[in-house]
Amino acid sequence: MTQVVLRGVGLAYGGREVLVGVDLTLGPGERLAVVGPNGAGKSSLLRCLTGLAAEARGSVELDGRPLAVLGRSGIARRVAVVPQLTMVPFAMRVEALVALGRIPHEDRWRGPSAADTAAVERAIERVGLSELRRRDVRQLSLGERQLALVALALAQEAPLLILDEPTVHLDIRHRVRIMELLVQLAEQDGVTVVAVLHDLALARHFFPRVALLDHGRLVADGPPDTVLAPGLAGPVFGVAPDLLAVAGGTPLGL
Amino acid sequence: MSVRSAPEVGLPDVGLPEVGLPDVGAPAAAAGHPPLARSVARLASARRPLLVALGGLVALLVVLLLGLALGSVAIPLPDTVAILAHRLLGWPVVQTWPSTYETILFDLRLPRMLLAMCVGLGLSVAGATFQGVLRNPLADPYVLGTASGAALGAAIGLLVPVPVLLVGLGLAQLAAFVGALLAVGLVWRLARAAALDSLSSVLLTGYAVGALLAAGLAVAMVVSGTQLRQIVAYLLGSFATASWSQLVVAAPLILIGSALLTFRSRSLDAFLLGEETAAHLGLDVGRERLLLLGLASLITAAAVASAGLIGFVGLVVPHVVRLLVGPGARAVVPLSGLVGATFLAACDLLARMPGELPVGIVTAIVGAPFFLALLRSARAGYEL
Numbered sequence: 001m002t003q004v005v006l007r008g009v010g011l012a013y014g015g016r017e018v019l020v021g022v023d024l025t026l027g028p029g030e031r032l033a034v035v036g037p038n039g040a041g042k043s044s045l046l047r048c049l050t051g052l053a054a055e056a057r058g059s060v061e062l063d064g065r066p067l068a069v070l071g072r073s074g075i076a077r078r079v080a081v082v083p084q085l086t087m088v089p090f091a092m093r094v095e096a097l098v099a100l101g102r103i104p105h106e107d108r109w110r111g112p113s114a115a116d117t118a119a120v121e122r123a124i125e126r127v128g129l130s131e132l133r134r135r136d137v138r139q140l141s142l143g144e145r146q147l148a149l150v151a152l153a154l155a156q157e158a159p160l161l162i163l164d165e166p167t168v169h170l171d172i173r174h175r176v177r178i179m180e181l182l183v184q185l186a187e188q189d190g191v192t193v194v195a196v197l198h199d200l201a202l203a204r205h206f207f208p209r210v211a212l213l214d215h216g217r218l219v220a221d222g223p224p225d226t227v228l229a230p231g232l233a234g235p236v237f238g239v240a241p242d243l244l245a246v247a248g249g250t251p252l253g254l
Numbered sequence: 255m256s257v258r259s260a261p262e263v264g265l266p267d268v269g270l271p272e273v274g275l276p277d278v279g280a281p282a283a284a285a286g287h288p289p290l291a292r293s294v295a296r297l298a299s300a301r302r303p304l305l306v307a308l309g310g311l312v313a314l315l316v317v318l319l320l321g322l323a324l325g326s327v328a329i330p331l332p333d334t335v336a337i338l339a340h341r342l343l344g345w346p347v348v349q350t351w352p353s354t355y356e357t358i359l360f361d362l363r364l365p366r367m368l369l370a371m372c373v374g375l376g377l378s379v380a381g382a383t384f385q386g387v388l389r390n391p392l393a394d395p396y397v398l399g400t401a402s403g404a405a406l407g408a409a410i411g412l413l414v415p416v417p418v419l420l421v422g423l424g425l426a427q428l429a430a431f432v433g434a435l436l437a438v439g440l441v442w443r444l445a446r447a448a449a450l451d452s453l454s455s456v457l458l459t460g461y462a463v464g465a466l467l468a469a470g471l472a473v474a475m476v477v478s479g480t481q482l483r484q485i486v487a488y489l490l491g492s493f494a495t496a497s498w499s500q501l502v503v504a505a506p507l508i509l510i511g512s513a514l515l516t517f518r519s520r521s522l523d524a525f526l527l528g529e530e531t532a533a534h535l536g537l538d539v540g541r542e543r544l545l546l547l548g549l550a551s552l553i554t555a556a557a558v559a560s561a562g563l564i565g566f567v568g569l570v571v572p573h574v575v576r577l578l579v580g581p582g583a584r585a586v587v588p589l590s591g592l593v594g595a596t597f598l599a600a601c602d603l604l605a606r607m608p609g610e611l612p613v614g615i616v617t618a619i620v621g622a623p624f625f626l627a628l629l630r631s632a633r634a635g636y637e638l
Contacts, residue, residue, distance in 0.1 A: 052533055076536030083531040089389045090581040092526070103524050104536035108517070111584060156535075 002028055002078060002159035002192055004049070008058035011044050011216075018044045019216045021058070028159070029190040031182060033203035033224075036213035037237050042196045045213065046164055049194065051075050062160065076104035080156035082163045083149050088137050094148050095133045098123055101155030123154035127181065143174030150178060154185075161185065163195040167202060175199070179206040200247055204228055212236060303585040306578050310592040314371070317596055321367040321603045322359055329355050366496040369504065369560060370602040370613070371595035373493075374567055376508035376557040378594025380550040381568030382575070382587050383515055386522030387546050388453050394569035395554040398460045398547065399437035402467035404558040407433020408488045409474035412481050426488065427500070427559045434555035437467060442547075453529070490612030491564035493602050500560050507556040511549045512591050521546065522583035566617045567598055570625050577628055597621070 004026040011019040019041040026032060034042050047053040048060055051067040060067045062078050070078065080101070088097070101123065102116040112120075124133055127147040132140065137148060146166065153161060163182075167175040179202055185191040197203045203210050204224040212220040212227050214236045220227040227233065230241030237244060323334040329351075337359055339345035380395040388397065396402075411429030445459040475485055521542050524532040533539045554568075571594040572586060579585045598613070601620055605613040 050534060052530065072533060072538050073536035076534060079534070081531070081534040083527045083534070086528055088526060089385075089391055090526070090576055092581045096580065096582060100523055100526065100531075100535065103520060106520065108520060111520075 003061075003063050004160060004192060004194075005061045005064075006049070006058065007061075009045070009048050009060060010057040011041075011048060011053050011055070017216050019048065019056075022048075022218045024211065024218065024221065026160075026192050026194070028192055029186050030209060031186045031193045031207050032195070033207035033210045034194065034196045034213060035198070035200060035203055035210060035228075035233075040213040040236075041216040042213055043164060044216070046081075046162055046194070046196060049162060050079055050081055073104055076156070076158075078158050079160045079162060080153040080158035082153040082161070082166055084164065085142065085145060085149065085169070092137050093134055094129055094137055094140070094151075095120060095124060097137050097148055098151045098155050101152040104156060119157055120155050123151040126154055127151040128177075143170050143177075146170060146174065146178065150181065159190070160192045160194070163193070165196055165198060167197070167199055175202060182206065200228055200233075200244075303579045303589060306575070306585075306589055307592060310589065310596055314592065314596045314599070317599045317603065318367055318371075321370075321599055322363050324603065325358070325363060325606065327354075327358055329359060334359065361498075365498045365501050366493050366602070367599055369496040369501050370493050370599040372501065372505050372508045373557045373561045373564065374571075374598025375512060375591040375595040376553040377564065377568035377598070378571040378590040379512040379515055379587055380554045380557070381594075382572035382583070382590040383522065383546055383550040384568075385572055386583055386586075387525055387543055387550075388457060389525060389528070390453075390457065391573070392569070393457075394565075395550065395557070396464075396563075396565075396568070397457060398551060399441045399463045399467065400434040400551060400554045400558060401563050402464040402471065403437025403440075404430040404434035404555065405489055405563060406467045406471045406474065407431070407436075408559075408562070409471055409478070409485045412484050412488070413474060413478055424495075426484075430488075430562075431555050431559035433467075434558055435551065437463060438547075438551040438555075487612065488562040489614075491562035491614035491617075492605075492610070492612050493561055494606075494610055496560075504556045504560040508553050511553040511556075512587075515546065515549050515553075516588045516591070518542075518546065519583040519587040522587070523581075526581070562612075562614070564598070564614045564617055566614075566621050567594055570621050571597060574625065574628060 004024075006022055006024040009019060009022040009024075010017065018039075022045060024032075034045060036042050044053065048056045048058075051060070051070075051072070062070065062075075067075055099112065099116070099120045102112055102119060105119075106112050106116055124130055127150055129144065129147055129151060132144060137145060140148065146169075150163075150166065153163075161182075166178055170178070182193050182195065183206055186193050195207070197207075207224060209222065210220075210224045210227040211218055212233060219236060220232055228244075230244050234241045234244045237247075239247070319331065319334060322338070323329045323331050329337075333351045333355060336345075336347045337351060337356055340347045340349070341356070341360065377395050381393070384393040384395060384397055385391055390397075407429035408426045410433075411424070411426035414425055441456065441460045441463045444463065445456045475482055478485055521532075521537055524535045524537050525543075529539045529543075532542070557564075572590045575586050575589045575593055579589060598617065601616040602613045604620065605611040605616045
């Protein structure tokens with residue numbers, strides 16, 4: 001259960017503004033899809049949300065406490081980020097990969113506790129990888145690997161879950177599986193979910209709230225039918241309204 | 255990729271080893287029989303590092319005893335044990351051995367064995383650390399310029415015609431230590447000054463600085479004249495001049511540094527998926543990286559200063575350990591130290607059997623085929 005408040009958040013790299021004055025409030029169990037064209041500032045917004053952008057302006061608060069006060073390990077216990085699909089340099093079992101999510105909770109001296117092991121267990125079961133738990137991560141399909149990375153973030157047991165393009169490269173079955181998992185997490189466990197999505201159809205179908213970014217500004221924030229309406233989202237993405245409908249934007253009739 | 259036919263759920267598993275991962279001694283059939291068999295499997299996999307540790311300790315002791323007993327003057331094993339018991343534990347043993355045995359054992363062989371163990375331990379722990387932080391399986395303790403810095407320092411030290419002895423160390427050793435640290439510091443400063451603190455830029459800067467220092471070494475070798483032999487000997491690594499005073503200087507640096515790295519080894523796991531994920535897992539990435547690389551470099555500098563450039567150990571030992579116990583750094587870092595200590599001490603024993611071979615040659619001759627065989631037996635699942 002967590003309340004996230006962003007006030008006037010901005011970010012600039014070398015004088016180039018990538019994010020300008022973003023205000024956003026998220027309640028417990030809310031699901032927000034962040035959409036926008038490439039370079040609109042979606043990933044920058046996530047970096048601010050996780051405290052990785054040290055040079056960011058404005059304030060980000062979790063339950064009334066600024067990120068800077070929480071420190072890295074404090075943030076890690078409250079915010080879980082699904083890692084990008086990257087190469088793992090060494091052979092590694094699925095369960096060992098998922099267990100990395102317990103690092104913020106583990107005792108450095110005593111190692112993983114029974115609670116840590118149980119959390120890993122739950123996370124693996126939740127994404128449905130129990131049968132593959134002893135498999136080398138590098139032998140998994142892309143979809144399974146993405147599920148393993150989601151499990152890693154779930155093992156972190158943080159009230160805020162952040163995903164950057166979690167469905168990219170995945171087939172439709174895995175996309176839906178991950179989306180349904182996010183819905184379940186929010187509705188059953190009260191986890192707040194923020195996901196950057198390129199697939200507007202997924203955003204529209206699975207997220208009650210959509211934030212549209214353009215040139216670093218939050219241009220719309222609300223239910224998908226409003227935000228993804230052709231008149232609003234079409235110009236932002238630079239596509240004709242009928243094409244936006246094909247890509248999953250709100251059908252023209254609405 | 256693997257050609258393993260994965261056992262489907264519910265089918266009896268014929269016990270194929272998990273490709274690419276150590277078969278941790280767990281009955282693979284456990285997959286078919288959930289709760290009980292699975293927990294048995296987990297128990298077995300949890301014990302695997304302990305077994306390796308136990309085996310490593312026994313091997314270390316055996317190598318130590320053999321190393322003390324064997325040599326140009328062979329001391330009978332019972333006498334070796336009796337002398338150790340007598341001198342170290344104050345055991346009331348009737349002295350039946352010539353006192354030269356005691357001199358050979360305590361003044362020559364024991365410091366030499368212990369130094370070889372320390373250096374093997376340090377290089378392996380440093381290697382595991384560098385590979386983890388840099389996310390590069392091909393990294394060894396020398397990637398950040400330590401080797402070339404130490405070599406150039408030693409060469410310059412050897413070229414100075416005045417014999418200098420400071421805290422029990424020769425000028426060449428001191429210069430090697432300083433050279434190694436200066437090289438790492440230079441690499442670090444340059445990589446940061448260019449505002450490029452990404453890992454690949456650190457690596458590339460390391461190679462560039464290494465090349466520059468190697469050129470300096472080449473110049474030193476060209477002008478060295480009669481000292482050339484000594485410089486070459488240093489480059490190949492040797493424990494022939496090991497002494498207690500060397501050990502007293504090197505051991506604390508290596509052992510304390512390795513202990514600190516072991517306590518922070520879980521950070522290496524956090525680095526596995528990259529620095530951004532490490533930060534998301536609660537690490538202060540900049541500080542942690544500086545700490546880990548700094549400690550590993552300090553250990554490496556102490557190791558190369560006392561024994562010269564011994565290759566192969568720091569690169570290969572961590573991989574051998576990963577093949578045995580999996581990639582978890584909490585097991586890999588300390589066990590690398592144990593296996594590395596045993597391996598280098600054994601190599602040094604072999605190196606002095608036929609006279610006095612540079613130990614760096616032996617590590618490669620013994621280690622490379624062994625490692626290749628291990629890679630083959632892992633059925634190509636272990637990709638570097």
